[in-house]
Amino acid sequence: MAGGSPFSEDELIGRFLAPLAGEGGFGLKDDTALLSLPEGEELVLTVDAVVAGVHFLPDDPPGSIARKALRVNLSDLAAKGAAPRGFLLVLALPPGWTEGWMADFAAGLGEDAAAYGCPLLGGDTVRTPGPLTLSITAFGAVPQGTMVPRTGAHEGDAVLVSGTIGDAALGLALHTGKAGAWAAALTEEERACLVDRYLHPRPRTNLAAAVRANARAAMDVSDGLVGDFAKMLRAARLGGEIDLALLPLSTAARSALDADETLVEAIATGGDDYEILCTVPESGVAGFVEAARSAGTPLTRIGTVGAPGGGLTIRDGAGERQFARGSYGHF
Amino acid sequence: MAGGSPFSEDELIGRFLAPLAGEGGFGLKDDTALLSLPEGEELVLTVDAVVAGVHFLPDDPPGSIARKALRVNLSDLAAKGAAPRGFLLVLALPPGWTEGWMADFAAGLGEDAAAYGCPLLGGDTVRTPGPLTLSITAFGAVPQGTMVPRTGAHEGDAVLVSGTIGDAALGLALHTGKAGAWAAALTEEERACLVDRYLHPRPRTNLAAAVRANARAAMDVSDGLVGDFAKMLRAARLGGEIDLALLPLSTAARSALDADETLVEAIATGGDDYEILCTVPESGVAGFVEAARSAGTPLTRIGTVGAPGGGLTIRDGAGERQFARGSYGHF
Numbered sequence: 248m249a250g251g252s253p254f255s256e257d258e259l260i261g262r263f264l265a266p267l268a269g270e271g272g273f274g275l276k277d278d279t280a281l282l283s284l285p286e287g288e289e290l291v292l293t294v295d296a297v298v299a300g301v302h303f304l305p306d307d308p309p310g311s312i313a314r315k316a317l318r319v320n321l322s323d324l325a326a327k328g329a330a331p332r333g334f335l336l337v338l339a340l341p342p343g344w345t346e347g348w349m350a351d352f353a354a355g356l357g358e359d360a361a362a363y364g365c366p367l368l369g370g371d372t373v374r375t376p377g378p379l380t381l382s383i384t385a386f387g388a389v390p391q392g393t394m395v396p397r398t399g400a401h402e403g404d405a406v407l408v409s410g411t412i413g414d415a416a417l418g419l420a421l422h423t424g425k426a427g428a429w430a431a432a433l434t435e436e437e438r439a440c441l442v443d444r445y446l447h448p449r450p451r452t453n454l455a456a457a458v459r460a461n462a463r464a465a466m467d468v469s470d471g472l473v474g475d476f477a478k479m480l481r482a483a484r485l486g487g488e489i490d491l492a493l494l495p496l497s498t499a500a501r502s503a504l505d506a507d508e509t510l511v512e513a514i515a516t517g518g519d520d521y522e523i524l525c526t527v528p529e530s531g532v533a534g535f536v537e538a539a540r541s542a543g544t545p546l547t548r549i550g551t552v553g554a555p556g557g558g559l560t561i562r563d564g565a566g567e568r569q570f571a572r573g574s575y576g577h578f
Numbered sequence: 579m580a581g582g583s584p585f586s587e588d589e590l591i592g593r594f595l596a597p598l599a600g601e602g603g604f605g606l607k608d609d610t611a612l613l614s615l616p617e618g619e620e621l622v623l624t625v626d627a628v629v630a631g632v633h634f635l636p637d638d639p640p641g642s643i644a645r646k647a648l649r650v651n652l653s654d655l656a657a658k659g660a661a662p663r664g665f666l667l668v669l670a671l672p673p674g675w676t677e678g679w680m681a682d683f684a685a686g687l688g689e690d691a692a693a694y695g696c697p698l699l700g701g702d703t704v705r706t707p708g709p710l711t712l713s714i715t716a717f718g719a720v721p722q723g724t725m726v727p728r729t730g731a732h733e734g735d736a737v738l739v740s741g742t743i744g745d746a747a748l749g750l751a752l753h754t755g756k757a758g759a760w761a762a763a764l765t766e767e768e769r770a771c772l773v774d775r776y777l778h779p780r781p782r783t784n785l786a787a788a789v790r791a792n793a794r795a796a797m798d799v800s801d802g803l804v805g806d807f808a809k810m811l812r813a814a815r816l817g818g819e820i821d822l823a824l825l826p827l828s829t830a831a832r833s834a835l836d837a838d839e840t841l842v843e844a845i846a847t848g849g850d851d852y853e854i855l856c857t858v859p860e861s862g863v864a865g866f867v868e869a870a871r872s873a874g875t876p877l878t879r880i881g882t883v884g885a886p887g888g889g890l891t892i893r894d895g896a897g898e899r900q901f902a903r904g905s906y907g908h909f
Binding site for chain 1: 604607608609610611612613614615617620621622623624625626627628629631632633654655657658660666668670699700701702704705706707708709711713715717718722725727728729797798800813
């Protein structure tokens with residue numbers, strides 16, 4: 248009952264979180280959880296933390312905060328070709344949380360855990376004098392030796408990206424009231440769609456098998472397409488290029504860009520996309536694109552991996568482009 | 579470079595944390611880590627978060643903060659009979675951290691990771707306007723079906739605890755300048771020993787195999803012996819009793835208790851012990867105690883598991899005892 252919380256830690260866990268516990272979670276009544284793997288599989292591990300005021304707005308809907316915290320981890324797993332197996336939740340709660348807030352948080356988390364087949368296995372709940380902080384560790388499984396590394400790009404590989412790029416960056420600008428005049432050029436539905444893409448990333452879990460079967464290098468785009476592609480190239484010590492004219496844009500992002508062509512920088516570097524960026528041998532492009540289409544999410548070719556040490560070249564219709572900021576660093 | 583940090587996130591990771599990365603950690607250059615298990619083993623998962631000003635003092639030595647954050651997780655694994663396999667680190671850093679602080683933090687963490695055979699596999703580093711917050715997810719392995727649950731106590735089981743109880747609670751009082759007159763009755767060495775037990779828990783990794791082979795129920799003592807034993811009994815819906823006169827005490831804790839007999843409550847309920855509390859069939863006590871002795875850490879019998887629904891009875895030489903506070907809740 249310390250800190251004015253309406254519940255003790257055990258009550259909070261028992262009432263709001265234990266109902267989400269999956270097999271191996273022991274109803275959250277042990278200090279640990281158990282995870283077994285079918286023979287021949289190995290475990291892909293990822294952890295991401297989000298802090299109120301840094302990674303999300305303190306007044307965002309609690310269900311959205313929960314969903315995003317889980318989904319950014321599911322996005323990492325999908326980019327590695329891994330199928331979700333479960334997650335651990337660390338919740339550092341500031342004073343003054345309410346029962347209603349926690350109920351909404353748990354409801355959003357539980358719905359996503361069910362939808363993505365990724366049950367809660369355990370966690371820790373602590374109080375903090377600082378902002379609400381969430382940390383989720385997620386576990387995925389891949390057949391042994393098939394995890395797709397960030398480092399695997401080869402010279403000549405095609406560079407592809409899933410879904411659409413830039414929606415979340417524009418959505419954040421709208422969500423925080425910092426959008427320019429372009430906002431007026433969009434329909435209400437387009438604005439809502441962009442904000443939704445910021446609040447609710449769409450981990451490409453449905454592409455995991457195709458990524459595993461086809462991609463040589465993959466990562467999810469979280470810090471901005473340009474910066475993340477540069478990281479991927481550095482990891483392989485290779486150059487490469489992307490063509491901004493090829494970036495897949497949603498109808499809403501296209502409307503925004505038509506209204507203000509300078510938005511191309513926000514689109515290409517803004518981050519929070521949670522799409523999969525990957526490279527694939529030229530011969531594999533057609534089959535990979537078709538497999539993704541069958542899985543329900545488009546893949547678009549946006550560039551090519553170049554020679555060793557060549558650096559990243561960004562092209563658009565008018566020639567080469569330079570951006571002041573390669574990517575958004577949350578740090 | 580946001581928030582006045584002397585390093586970008588990538589620089590921080592590359593300089594201080596990547597040198598600690600173990601196999602499967604990809605030099606911390608991927609967003610994920612990979613963990614494979616020998617056939618027939620399964621994975622024990624645990625996560626614990628600590629917040630400056632709540633779980634440790636902001637001015638504690640950075641190496642001690644790092645060690646404790648890792649060791650409390652290793653303690654959970656040991657109590658389940660699991661051998662450490664690796665960990666993920668989440669570091670939420672407030673503004674103003676220094677290179678020297680981070681170097682000391684990483685040095686302490688790296689020494690413990692090596693000493694306990696538990697390499698860093700990955701993590702996340704974020705900035706926070708709040709207090710320094712650390713969250714560690716640790717992984718251990720057990721042969722399939724052998725994890726020792728919290729729930730497994732049987733009526734008539736002997737209750738045993740490892741090492742000594744109460745040192746950390748007394749050490750915290752000394753460390754924070756809140757110790758009573760009893761502090762003057764201790765030698766400087768005794769005081770230092772108690773503070774060290776608070777700052778540097780000793781996970782009983784060396785007992786994991788014996789616990790797995792012998793214990794029916796086990797957990798580590800983190801929130802206080804009395805409260806944690808009550809939790810174990812509730813999990814099994816059984817009663818039980820412990821005898822305070824049987825609690826294993828260090829020389830320093832014995833000196834303190836001789837000076838002030840009311841300290842028995844702090845010793846029995848104060849927490850941060852990170853000893854293993856477990857139950858074992860009467861017939862297995864002698865063999866278990868001998869196995870622990872061979873492994874280098876004593877086990878002491880302190881009570882018995884009772885009949886269903888009987889509640890927890892605490893005895894001392896004078897009869898039954900009641901404590902106002904069963905355990906210390908960090909929440």
